Amino acid sequence: MTNRLAPLALGVLLAAGPAAADLVFPDLSYRTGPFAAGGVPFSDGYQDYFTLVNERDGGIGGVKARVPECETAYNTEKGVECYEATKGDGALIYQPLSTGITYQLIPKVEADHIPLHTMGYGRTSAANGKVFEWVFNYPANYWDGASVIVKYLMDENGGSLEGKKITLLYHNSAYGKEPIPTLEALSKKHGFKLTLIPVDSPGQSQKSQWLQIRRERPDVVVMWGWGVMNQVAIQEAANINFPMDHFIGNWWAGAEHDVAPAGMAADGYKALNMNRVVDYPVFADIRSHVIDKGLAAGDGSYVGSVLYTRGMYAAMLAVEAAKTAQEMTGTAQIDAAMMRDGMEHLEMTDARMEALGMPGIGPEFTVSCADHGGSGMAIVQQWNAAEKTWVPLTDFIAPDAEVIAPLIEADSTAFAAENGIAPRCD
Amino acid sequence: MFYREAGDFKTSYRDDSQTFPIGFDRYRYYAVLVLAFAVVPFAIDDYWASAIFVPFLIYAIAAIGLNILVGYCGQLSLGTGGFMAVGAYACYKLMTAFPDLNIVFCILGGGLVTAAVGVLFGLPSLRIKGFYLAVATLAAQFFLVWLFNKVPWFYNHSASGQISAPARTVFGQPVTGAGVEAWAQYMICLVFAVVLAWAARNLTRGTVGRSWMAIRDMDIAAEIIGVNPLKAKLTAFAVSSFYIGIAGALFFAVYLGAVEVGEAFGIQKSFLILFMIIIGGLGSIFGSFAGAAFLVLLPVLLKNVLVGTLGWPTDLTAHVQLMILGALIIGFLIAEPHGLAQLWRVGKEKLRLWPFPH
Numbered sequence: 001m002t003n004r005l006a007p008l009a010l011g012v013l014l015a016a017g018p019a020a021a022d023l024v025f026p027d028l029s030y031r032t033g034p035f036a037a038g039g040v041p042f043s044d045g046y047q048d049y050f051t052l053v054n055e056r057d058g059g060i061g062g063v064k065a066r067v068p069e070c071e072t073a074y075n076t077e078k079g080v081e082c083y084e085a086t087k088g089d090g091a092l093i094y095q096p097l098s099t100g101i102t103y104q105l106i107p108k109v110e111a112d113h114i115p116l117h118t119m120g121y122g123r124t125s126a127a128n129g130k131v132f133e134w135v136f137n138y139p140a141n142y143w144d145g146a147s148v149i150v151k152y153l154m155d156e157n158g159g160s161l162e163g164k165k166i167t168l169l170y171h172n173s174a175y176g177k178e179p180i181p182t183l184e185a186l187s188k189k190h191g192f193k194l195t196l197i198p199v200d201s202p203g204q205s206q207k208s209q210w211l212q213i214r215r216e217r218p219d220v221v222v223m224w225g226w227g228v229m230n231q232v233a234i235q236e237a238a239n240i241n242f243p244m245d246h247f248i249g250n251w252w253a254g255a256e257h258d259v260a261p262a263g264m265a266a267d268g269y270k271a272l273n274m275n276r277v278v279d280y281p282v283f284a285d286i287r288s289h290v291i292d293k294g295l296a297a298g299d300g301s302y303v304g305s306v307l308y309t310r311g312m313y314a315a316m317l318a319v320e321a322a323k324t325a326q327e328m329t330g331t332a333q334i335d336a337a338m339m340r341d342g343m344e345h346l347e348m349t350d351a352r353m354e355a356l357g358m359p360g361i362g363p364e365f366t367v368s369c370a371d372h373g374g375s376g377m378a379i380v381q382q383w384n385a386a387e388k389t390w391v392p393l394t395d396f397i398a399p400d401a402e403v404i405a406p407l408i409e410a411d412s413t414a415f416a417a418e419n420g421i422a423p424r425c426d
Numbered sequence: 427m428f429y430r431e432a433g434d435f436k437t438s439y440r441d442d443s444q445t446f447p448i449g450f451d452r453y454r455y456y457a458v459l460v461l462a463f464a465v466v467p468f469a470i471d472d473y474w475a476s477a478i479f480v481p482f483l484i485y486a487i488a489a490i491g492l493n494i495l496v497g498y499c500g501q502l503s504l505g506t507g508g509f510m511a512v513g514a515y516a517c518y519k520l521m522t523a524f525p526d527l528n529i530v531f532c533i534l535g536g537g538l539v540t541a542a543v544g545v546l547f548g549l550p551s552l553r554i555k556g557f558y559l560a561v562a563t564l565a566a567q568f569f570l571v572w573l574f575n576k577v578p579w580f581y582n583h584s585a586s587g588q589i590s591a592p593a594r595t596v597f598g599q600p601v602t603g604a605g606v607e608a609w610a611q612y613m614i615c616l617v618f619a620v621v622l623a624w625a626a627r628n629l630t631r632g633t634v635g636r637s638w639m640a641i642r643d644m645d646i647a648a649e650i651i652g653v654n655p656l657k658a659k660l661t662a663f664a665v666s667s668f669y670i671g672i673a674g675a676l677f678f679a680v681y682l683g684a685v686e687v688g689e690a691f692g693i694q695k696s697f698l699i700l701f702m703i704i705i706g707g708l709g710s711i712f713g714s715f716a717g718a719a720f721l722v723l724l725p726v727l728l729k730n731v732l733v734g735t736l737g738w739p740t741d742l743t744a745h746v747q748l749m750i751l752g753a754l755i756i757g758f759l760i761a762e763p764h765g766l767a768q769l770w771r772v773g774k775e776k777l778r779l780w781p782f783p784h
Contacts, residue, residue: 040741073744076686080476084477103588107684108683178585419604
């Protein structure tokens, strides 16, 4: 901290000179508690990418990025404390990696005018930029995820899910409940029977839930889990000999640490992913510029894992949005409002991802004033327990916009009416 | 020294039995009030409001509520989190069902509904005591959280099951929702905390409070001298739940703005508030404030010192924080089981006799 404070103090002393403050990207991480298993690799990836940009490229447009970290333990009160503690620092963007904290922060960022990026989590209807001016959830949201799972199952079952039984095993919180409206709409559309089974947070005991699953024998179990809940669910599924290839997690239930505790029994478990996991060239850069220099956020052991990659992907999207903002305004010292404009004009193309050393890490998408949601595409991957790798089964699958768009419209319009927000972008 | 009784004469019973019989204490109390009402609102920023003062005041209200039940009436309760949830959800339903109703009445309504629910779950206290009652209230905790998660009516069928506070104003100044100023958020909590603490202090030294304490000290003897245990216990549950309900309503509407019942009002909240009154001091209004301050401020202070000043990694700090807090709780329980309030009392007495201890 002292080495970070020193230039700051110097900056105050030399206030007459050109302002050269850092670009601040606070990291509301959680490295403790029942959700730490997912929080640690994500945060490592997020911070390491900023360190890489600083070390390799000399910062973003010549300005160094600074990533103050604050521990939330996935707890909303601590999340609010962290937000308030860091926002005065010139924060450009918040990515809390928690749906609960996101809900606390949405009204706050609208008031403070700081963008909030909830990548694949948070409030789904924030995809409507007309209502949620400061909230983004590209490249995909929960309802996209639910739709992609159903589309994948349709393909697996010859184009029809008529009469099939699908069980949603979900974390009994805002996070786990988010996909329910979509799945209900889809069950009406495609004629499958949906059963909802909640698991109370954090989810260490799921005996009764799996007893119910064993009794009802659903064709597919879809899981919306996070943290310790995933590991327990996969172990319990193995215990009742539930066929693993009929068990699909969402993208927060598909990392190495979720399946590893069950060992070989987890072989064949499927999960969504919004970013491909390949040995990208950028990992070599991270190893040489960050980890070998001793600058890694963690111990460096997570490089290349699912959530490390996703954290890095989140940081990359933030950096690209910042670059876009710098290009648009012609100034390197962007503020939060410029960052928002940069995010609204973000274009992720295959060429750009390739140039960054991570070809095909995510789908191509563009963000606009009205659409903060991105393409919503995701892949389905499968765990190979012998090789200890996630094997992609599909290319990026597009969600069913016909079902999702009206749901987003309805939810965000209701939010706008409740809070007296006039739609923008017209 | 500061604490002296020489020259501090009482000529009426009224003077002698006031809350702060020592002159210095009384002036300090007024000074704190002046500071809280006339200085802090002008100096407060978002961080001090959301991270420190607002949670402190809200937890203090909840701690007073629990202290009335546990400290004054001797009934154990582990249902605090659940009762806070009742306050929050009742307040939410009132806010959304009657958009024109002033938020103050929604919060009071949340308290009243919680009082009713508290009485309901207090009924077993007429038959069972101690640990058995603690388990009965534990059932309330789990039942209420489950109920608010299960029945969509309580969260107005929102997709996520979260409740979010719409914007409401007091005298034209927003106190909930997005456009809240730090001082407004602080002031509404302060007004509630001061009025409720004042009411609690006066309740506990009146007839009702004495009947609670009689029940606490020995229920059979109390019954023999004419205290109605049914009335005493149920009023204690009602008043206690009223306070906790108001704390829950403020916690949801003013402090966080959106809550998820399992996360915000889980069993940890019950334990946290129980620790507050144990550390602060059972049967003491000042102790409720001291305990709330201890458990709200200490983690923030430790975090700011260890991460902010010493630059420790955040995860190490979080673990060290737990260890320090745990050690302090154990230390307190061994060295001073009556909590911070007792330390304060002993310190005061020593100071009054100083420099001639006997």
